[in-house]
Amino acid sequence: MKLVIGIVRPEKANDVLEALYRAKVRGLSMSRIRGHGGETDSVETYRGTTVKVELADKIRFEVGVSDNFVQPTVDAIAKAARTGEVGDGKIFVVPVEKVVRIRTGEEDTAAVTPVLER
Amino acid sequence: MKLVIGIVRPEKANDVLEALYRAKVRGLSMSRIRGHGGETDSVETYRGTTVKVELADKIRFEVGVSDNFVQPTVDAIAKAARTGEVGDGKIFVVPVEKVVRIRTGEEDTAAVTPVLER
Amino acid sequence: MKLVIGIVRPEKANDVLEALYRAKVRGLSMSRIRGHGGETDSVETYRGTTVKVELADKIRFEVGVSDNFVQPTVDAIAKAARTGEVGDGKIFVVPVEKVVRIRTGEEDTAAVTPVLER
Amino acid sequence: MHDFISFPGLLAAVTKDGIDSGATAWMLVATAMVLMMTPALGLFYAGLVRAKNALNTFMMSLGAMAVASITWVVIGYSLAFDKGNGFIGDLHNVFLRNVTNGPRAGLHIPELVFVSFQASFCIITAALISGAVVERMRFGAFLAFVPLWACLVYAPMAHWVWSSDGWLANRHVMDFAGGVPVEMASGFSALAAAVVVGARKDFGRQAVLPHNGVYALLGASLLWFGWFGFNAGSAFTTGGQAPLAFINTLLAPAATLSVWMLIDYLRGRKATAIGAATAIVVGAVGITPAAGFVSPMSAILLGALAALPAYTLIVWRPRTRLDETLDVLAAHGLAGFTGILFIGLFAQASWNLTGNGLLFGNPIQLGRQVLAAGAAPVYAFAGTFVLLKLMSLVGRIRVHEADEGQGLDVSQHGEEAYTHGEGAILFRPLEPELEDAEERTPSAV
Amino acid sequence: MHDFISFPGLLAAVTKDGIDSGATAWMLVATAMVLMMTPALGLFYAGLVRAKNALNTFMMSLGAMAVASITWVVIGYSLAFDKGNGFIGDLHNVFLRNVTNGPRAGLHIPELVFVSFQASFCIITAALISGAVVERMRFGAFLAFVPLWACLVYAPMAHWVWSSDGWLANRHVMDFAGGVPVEMASGFSALAAAVVVGARKDFGRQAVLPHNGVYALLGASLLWFGWFGFNAGSAFTTGGQAPLAFINTLLAPAATLSVWMLIDYLRGRKATAIGAATAIVVGAVGITPAAGFVSPMSAILLGALAALPAYTLIVWRPRTRLDETLDVLAAHGLAGFTGILFIGLFAQASWNLTGNGLLFGNPIQLGRQVLAAGAAPVYAFAGTFVLLKLMSLVGRIRVHEADEGQGLDVSQHGEEAYTHGEGAILFRPLEPELEDAEERTPSAV
Amino acid sequence: MHDFISFPGLLAAVTKDGIDSGATAWMLVATAMVLMMTPALGLFYAGLVRAKNALNTFMMSLGAMAVASITWVVIGYSLAFDKGNGFIGDLHNVFLRNVTNGPRAGLHIPELVFVSFQASFCIITAALISGAVVERMRFGAFLAFVPLWACLVYAPMAHWVWSSDGWLANRHVMDFAGGVPVEMASGFSALAAAVVVGARKDFGRQAVLPHNGVYALLGASLLWFGWFGFNAGSAFTTGGQAPLAFINTLLAPAATLSVWMLIDYLRGRKATAIGAATAIVVGAVGITPAAGFVSPMSAILLGALAALPAYTLIVWRPRTRLDETLDVLAAHGLAGFTGILFIGLFAQASWNLTGNGLLFGNPIQLGRQVLAAGAAPVYAFAGTFVLLKLMSLVGRIRVHEADEGQGLDVSQHGEEAYTHGEGAILFRPLEPELEDAEERTPSAV
Numbered sequence A, B, C: 001m002k003l004v005i006g007i008v009r010p011e012k013a014n015d016v017l018e019a020l021y022r023a024k025v026r027g028l029s030m031s032r033i034r035g036h037g038g039e040t041d042s043v044e045t046y047r048g049t050t051v052k053v054e055l056a057d058k059i060r061f062e063v064g065v066s067d068n069f070v071q072p073t074v075d076a077i078a079k080a081a082r083t084g085e086v087g088d089g090k091i092f093v094v095p096v097e098k099v100v101r102i103r104t105g106e107e108d109t110a111a112v113t114p115v116l117e118r
Numbered sequence D, E, F: 001m002h003d004f005i006s007f008p009g010l011l012a013a014v015t016k017d018g019i020d021s022g023a024t025a026w027m028l029v030a031t032a033m034v035l036m037m038t039p040a041l042g043l044f045y046a047g048l049v050r051a052k053n054a055l056n057t058f059m060m061s062l063g064a065m066a067v068a069s070i071t072w073v074v075i076g077y078s079l080a081f082d083k084g085n086g087f088i089g090d091l092h093n094v095f096l097r098n099v100t101n102g103p104r105a106g107l108h109i110p111e112l113v114f115v116s117f118q119a120s121f122c123i124i125t126a127a128l129i130s131g132a133v134v135e136r137m138r139f140g141a142f143l144a145f146v147p148l149w150a151c152l153v154y155a156p157m158a159h160w161v162w163s164s165d166g167w168l169a170n171r172h173v174m175d176f177a178g179g180v181p182v183e184m185a186s187g188f189s190a191l192a193a194a195v196v197v198g199a200r201k202d203f204g205r206q207a208v209l210p211h212n213g214v215y216a217l218l219g220a221s222l223l224w225f226g227w228f229g230f231n232a233g234s235a236f237t238t239g240g241q242a243p244l245a246f247i248n249t250l251l252a253p254a255a256t257l258s259v260w261m262l263i264d265y266l267r268g269r270k271a272t273a274i275g276a277a278t279a280i281v282v283g284a285v286g287i288t289p290a291a292g293f294v295s296p297m298s299a300i301l302l303g304a305l306a307a308l309p310a311y312t313l314i315v316w317r318p319r320t321r322l323d324e325t326l327d328v329l330a331a332h333g334l335a336g337f338t339g340i341l342f343i344g345l346f347a348q349a350s351w352n353l354t355g356n357g358l359l360f361g362n363p364i365q366l367g368r369q370v371l372a373a374g375a376a377p378v379y380a381f382a383g384t385f386v387l388l389k390l391m392s393l394v395g396r397i398r399v400h401e402a403d404e405g406q407g408l409d410v411s412q413h414g415e416e417a418y419t420h421g422e423g424a425i426l427f428r429p430l431e432p433e434l435e436d437a438e439e440r441t442p443s444a445v
């Protein structure tokens, strides 16, 4: 199992969600972060104080998937989040040694199979 | 050493904190995230705009532990966070190659042993 | 490639950014989290409700680097974030199996080489 | 004041039709200021709850404003201010029949202005009670509660003290701006509401903290601002007791706030901001019944004294099983009680042209005030208790536990106070929706 | 009201120089209250947009306040209120020439107060239009638009109904506080602005949600507060129609809010808070033209009725391609239209001393109101459409697409509404900067 | 105004006891409006600091309100307005002795109203100084500072210009609403406070940004609203200079705001919102001393001119080592200075019935104004400097460095402005606490 971490533009977040849904990825977590990459910094002024703002808002997805879902997940994120402009973000795939579904205590692959009876 | 990532319901966060404390886990980090899983979506309306909200608030714990603390940590989180309802969350265990305690520069196991003289 | 996760004091965040810049690390992500470690808890009172606040504000850096940049990155963070007081934070180094640059689709080392023509 | 004494010197400014243009100007503004207090209360309360209940909490005040206004002109005004018996008024003014732009009897302002001013009192009093039941009462049930409560509890109590045939008015109880029908009525009704509705499921088990202290401070400040209209407006003129009530409304909360910060500091080395916001309200409540009756120096003393019982109750209450969430009982019921009794001691005819208290040679006034301070809590508590019990026989008055967990903003209003937009999928009515029917096969985690 | 009838009974309070001190007191306050409505609108609007546009949205209101004030005293007042022809006034009062502290002809308040009061109307009307174009119009273009629009659209329309030689005033159209020049003018101008400026790039494709519902509720509440000055101030006296306009400004929004919550509830089991904030505005707009002309019970009816077309339009509009973002057309244009027509039916001379509507035996009044309700939308839409089209020939009126994505706070104002400081590097003018010239070699990720 | 000229025409509305009902109505409202400015200032300042200091910053204003109110009625009023010598008043009115509901000598409003109005001035002036020392001054020290400063600096300076025996009043210095005792006093006291308390530890090293621009805009807007009461209320009547002061309070800030946005735009292509909020304050300050003395067109000019020195200082100051944090010196001291001098040039007897400035043929007035503009800064700076130095001998006046890092909300008030509840463990007084004594063995990371 892997954890796929995708850092994307906020305006692309919904597209990524939809792409993951179409790729049949059902569980995911998301947070608002700020990132620094090749983007140009912006200059802001608050009365006499002028600052260079080096961080841009991004959305970080964190998706735990079973091994055969890694590539579809990465592809879904990469495709949905791409604009071709600097600042599109990065995807990292990290190994996972164990997964637990808290509700049932199921582990690993069982933990990553969504339950259907909702 | 491992990084234990636990995603739980906000209302269970304090129980998890207490359980980790009782399990003698002393260092941890926490952030507010949003997640999508088997939960039912909610529908919200803002004047003429109706939206389906697919993400629910969650708390993400990130706990670096030495190897023999992995199982107690996972168990503490899983037990404290469980309600049995859909949406309880997941736990991921990720390998860690190196840990540094910034204050002292201590590495690895030394870095994860809490100092007593506080 | 590795993911270097650094948890530091908010007031040190800018120093860390500068240190990473000097270490020629160009891409990074950052988020505001809360952590519990050896710090003393603070007591807060809201009318009749008294609480012990166990979590302190921290900044979490997440930096994907190629292997030969791991040590400089760790050193930069550790040095810039250190005050010597309890609560300085921790650094975790996590293995990464794959990196994708969303904009171009480049993978792994290519994905981690910054583009110069900005 | 509510005795409608005309101050002779002022008559010169009154026109042939009996209207004093300056007094009317003041009362128009005072009414607007009091009307603004209800949203200010909504803001104050919204800051004190969790983010997931912020809109609902604010909406209880705005909803009360909507339904109580209509109730007031339809029937409440008549029940409260029409002549009837000692307990309640008749129906001669329902739907504002017989109300005109001419002067209200005994006053020099148009009756329509008087109706509006009194409406603003009824509205905020009803809204205050929401503080006891935030974070779990059904919104619809609260909206149904307000008009019933306005007719059954507020209107009679206003009649008691402010109608010329009210039984407390006849006994010469002094209540300048509403210690009985506003402060004690809301405070003890809040207690009843908390008892009937029950505690929040997290109460006493989790730390439930104010989500935005700045809202609480701003809300309390706007309340203070409106209170100048509330108290000095209760003179119904610019002369007479208005200036006295005005300065007392500055001094009493200032004194309460000073004392509160001092107690806070002595207890824990920190003068809390939420405490300060509360203190402003407590001081303003304390002076409300007394504003036009006591000297400015007495007002300072009253402000200082009013802090003590309220502070004590606020510290003690959360240790009980009683989830009277935003401490309406302490801030309004108890502080109003203090103010009503204080009049019996410190009223000073040289300032108010009406009567003295015990310390100025009129011990009987204390007895009258004790009567009011005894009757009001009993009636308010009992009336509200019975009303809510009856309502809970008819339908649910609190939300389901799952809805309480999710927060009332989403469950009652279908909205969140603070949204971002990520993860919110637009329903596009003109296009085929995302194929929801697609088969869901076991797949990823 | 705007007929400048003197109510005989009040004259006794008027001094030898023709000034009524009480009326002046009221008008000073009423003016301040209306001036406060423009920032309140800014707050209301700021709550309804995304966080990245919050400052810009608020600033459109404050910016309008700056430039419209100056425009008004320089020329707008003269165009609107000076005698001229039926369509527009002359230039005798430019730069406030011939304006003094003496009474405005036909009134008992100083003309300077009259000028200020009318300025506050012009300001907020211009600011309202920003609701149609938030999140994409260039700030500079909006600032240029405001004075032009004030002169070309607002001033004539105010002249039509409020100048003694206005063509609608001559036809005895009744418009108490601005159904024509304020509500319909802003609403239909907003429509034109939305058409010319075009939709936001995300419109209809992404969920764009209000970033702070509490701001929206507080903003709407402060608007309501100010509206008492707006409507009751339009009597220019404390007697006469002021008390009637006052209570109607309480009752109509209360009725709209009640009905709106009911419809919301019937449609989706949730009474929304953003809907409630909107309903307050809709009700206040509906009563604006009618406030001093209809009975309190009619005001309740008007409030209830005004909800229906506005609600319908607000639900329907987002399904179209029309990004009239904050629904100024529904909340102001349509509700103002409803109010103007309602007068034609329900005006009651026994309350207003001016004239009756159809239901009280004067069918011709309805015809006059229909005339106004027809002319205002056409002129406002056409005038604004042409003005903005001409402006877009001269320069850009909306921001670049990239700036729209980044948010207008950063792109137009160089600021963010909510900052933290991490990642913001101080320019230190006294020290050498971080060596930016350092060679950037390929290195880390 | 402060000359207490009676405008003859108005006397007809004055009753036999010497009270003008309309004027009293206006002054009651004006006082409430000015009292609301202090919390508005708290909100404005709170928005400009970091989130961790938001409550503390707001609380400095509310705390000042508490202690300055009491100080004022106990002694401040007597020192400022009682006859004494040219420098300070006597003690005949301590504890409001000899103050009644009768008219203040020379005016037609009750003295109690006059006392209240003047109290509101003292309160906000003291609160303003907090802007210089936010984010590091001990809360208790500030609370101790306020009453001392009110007696030693504010009261004398008010006496100088507004008491009939004040030395500047005797020299016919014109100061309508407080250029000397309010604006220059607060501005130059702020400078002294910043010098004595010292810079924040992060000053000049880290970017310290406003945490909520919307609060700043709303706060500035509410300040503007209150300022109509502040300036037009300083006429103490509805006729006379009140209407002039009113419209000037609209026009001057509008002009400042327009110019400020223009300069911002010319310098960096962005009209900043924080700058706009500041500009409103600067313009209102500039017109404060001049409001009832100059023509509306002069007010526009003054507003425009006042922007220049304030803007320059605000850009330049952060490059120095002087952490006068929220630029009280620029926004109040310098703008007040500009306004005082401007009167010497542009005062126009045809508008103010009092006197002309240089440009209207009375060069000597400029000399008088220069005198005031010279004396006020010196006394305010010196008095505050000495007072704070003495205080710092007695105890700490700033927080420990660690507390400053953690934020003053937690360290001074034991609260956070924005809380969530996770990680906050309830002290449960009725149950055994979490076994804290449990042995802590080395274990997990």
Ligand SMILES: Nc1ncnc2c1ncn2[C@@H]1O[C@H](COP(=O)(O)OP(=O)(O)O)[C@@H](O)[C@H]1O
Binding pocket: A007, A034, A035, A036, A037, A038, A039, A056, A058, A085, A086, A087, A088, A089, A090, C026, C027, C028, C029, C030, C062, C063, C064, C065, C101, C102, C103, C104, C115, E444, E445
């Ligand atoms: N090495 C990295 N580690 C973590 N996050 C990164 C890294 N590089 C980029 N990011 C994230 O991706 C965002 C876009 O980076 P950028 O370098 O501009 O993208 P690209 O060059 O791929 O278009 C950054 O704002 C940051 O959040």
Ligand SMILES: Nc1ncnc2c1ncn2[C@@H]1O[C@H](COP(=O)(O)OP(=O)(O)O)[C@@H](O)[C@H]1O
Binding pocket: A026, A027, A028, A029, A030, A062, A063, A064, A065, A101, A102, A103, A104, A115, B007, B034, B035, B036, B037, B038, B039, B056, B058, B085, B086, B087, B088, B089, B090, D444, D445
């Ligand atoms: N594969 C995943 N990767 C990351 N986070 C997940 C994943 N699956 C679930 N989560 C997180 O856990 C939360 C609960 O998921 P859900 O599927 O409802 O739980 P369960 O089915 O185990 O009760 C989600 O809101 C999300 O935050």
Ligand SMILES: Nc1ncnc2c1ncn2[C@@H]1O[C@H](COP(=O)(O)OP(=O)(O)O)[C@@H](O)[C@H]1O
Binding pocket: B026, B027, B028, B029, B030, B062, B063, B064, B065, B101, B102, B103, B104, B112, B115, C007, C034, C035, C036, C037, C038, C039, C056, C058, C085, C086, C087, C088, C089, C090, F444, F445
């Ligand atoms: N084991 C851990 N896992 C995750 N985060 C940790 C861990 N230990 C500490 N932290 C983070 O580091 C911060 C400082 O920890 P602390 O133990 O006080 O540091 P130190 O003892 O190294 O000075 C904590 O607030 C928390 O955010």
